[in-house]
Amino acid sequence: MAKVLVVTSGKGGVGKTTSTAALGAALAQTGKRVAVIDFDVGLRNLDLVMGAERRVVFDLINVTQGVAKLSQALIRDKRVDTLFLLPASQTRDKDALTEEGVARVIEELREKFDYVLCDSPAGIERGAQLAMRFADEAVIVTNPEVSSVRDSDRIIGLLDSRTLRAEHGQNITKYILVTRYDAARAARGEMLNIDDVLDILSTPLLGIIPESEGVLRASNVGSPVTLNEPTNAAARAYIDAARRLEGEDVPIVLPVHRRGLLDRMFGRRAA
Amino acid sequence: MTLFDFFKRRDSAPVARERLQVLLAYERNNRNQPDLVAVLRAEIMAVIIKHVQIEQDDVRVSMDRGDTMSTLEIDIHIPNAGAATGAAPAF
Numbered sequence: 001m002a003k004v005l006v007v008t009s010g011k012g013g014v015g016k017t018t019s020t021a022a023l024g025a026a027l028a029q030t031g032k033r034v035a036v037i038d039f040d041v042g043l044r045n046l047d048l049v050m051g052a053e054r055r056v057v058f059d060l061i062n063v064t065q066g067v068a069k070l071s072q073a074l075i076r077d078k079r080v081d082t083l084f085l086l087p088a089s090q091t092r093d094k095d096a097l098t099e100e101g102v103a104r105v106i107e108e109l110r111e112k113f114d115y116v117l118c119d120s121p122a123g124i125e126r127g128a129q130l131a132m133r134f135a136d137e138a139v140i141v142t143n144p145e146v147s148s149v150r151d152s153d154r155i156i157g158l159l160d161s162r163t164l165r166a167e168h169g170q171n172i173t174k175y176i177l178v179t180r181y182d183a184a185r186a187a188r189g190e191m192l193n194i195d196d197v198l199d200i201l202s203t204p205l206l207g208i209i210p211e212s213e214g215v216l217r218a219s220n221v222g223s224p225v226t227l228n229e230p231t232n233a234a235a236r237a238y239i240d241a242a243r244r245l246e247g248e249d250v251p252i253v254l255p256v257h258r259r260g261l262l263d264r265m266f267g268r269r270a271a
Numbered sequence: 272m273t274l275f276d277f278f279k280r281r282d283s284a285p286v287a288r289e290r291l292q293v294l295l296a297y298e299r300n301n302r303n304q305p306d307l308v309a310v311l312r313a314e315i316m317a318v319i320i321k322h323v324q325i326e327q328d329d330v331r332v333s334m335d336r337g338d339t340m341s342t343l344e345i346d347i348h349i350p351n352a353g354a355a356t357g358a359a360p361a362f
Contacts, residue, residue: 146290
């Protein structure tokens with residue numbers, strides 16, 4: 001019986017799709033059967049980030065409407081054979097997604113997989129609410145930046161009120177995944193530090209993904225960063241985060257910033 | 272910007288932290304309110320702001336739902352003219 005996770009954020013562009021692909025691939029590499037679903041109807045991108053854009057035949061809406069079977073729509077990853085993608089529709093209207101339809105698909109996926117990762121669209125509208133609706137756990141992707149933190153707070157409110165688990169009085173496990181963290185800027189007091197973010201959102205931390213050029217290189221070639229450059233700092237942080245999702249006790253190491261000569265001369269310490 | 276300003280530049284992260292804490296305390300409070308309260312608050316605010324410059328936090332609307340009767344509490348803080356324009360208070 002699978003664990004259903006939603007990867008969400010409220011704000012766009014913080015790294016939901018990148019994180020879904022990276023965490024999904026990292027989990028699948030440990031031998032777990034993983035399905036990643038793109039809920040961004042009309043603006044799908046998970047297929048592109050995972051390098052499967054030319055293999056899409058059927059999509060999530062086709063399956064919810066019974067036009068295609070789940071097994072026909074699922075795309076098996078060419079690198080990791082326990083990783084599957086269910087793409088979003090690029091042409092359909094987002095209203096074509098119904099709660100009953102999504103419920104049926106998630107139910108069927110639960111039986112066949114160990115993990116189901118739902119990549120939420122940005123915003124707090126219907127698509128985002130359907131992506132989180134059936135989740136057991138939520139990964140809230142947050143940049144150390146005021147608008148992202150504010151939107152994460154809003155999403156936490158929705159997770160605690162609009163998910164099926166919340167409506168049944170059950171807890172939904174929530175984690176913050178801080179992405180695009182720049183240790184040097186945080187050390188200079190120019191960027192919210194991890195403690196600030198966690199303190200404000202009062203939600204536990206799943207991991208800290210440092211700002212890294214490897215992330216863009218990976219999406220350029222259509223491969224999750226955890227597969228494309230497994231030794232890259234961001235990839236290692238994602239792999240550690242995936243192990244924490246598995247329940248492993250992996251200590252979180254704050255990315256360090258080595259102070260250069262100029263920093264020593266002019267640098268300020270974090271407040 | 273003079274060279275002196277460059278060295279004096281204040282860390283911006285603590286400012287971000289403080290702004291977020293104030294804003295989110297306010298938003299969390301409003302989030303759990305019934306829609307009616309949010310609508311009333313927005314409309315009251317719109318009327319007042321035509322005449323006096325106030326900020327979001329200056330209008331507080333809350334509703335206490337009782338079994339037989341509910342009470343609506345509206346608390347509006349209007350800054351004095353001097354304070355509103357940033358002039359030094361007269362002593």
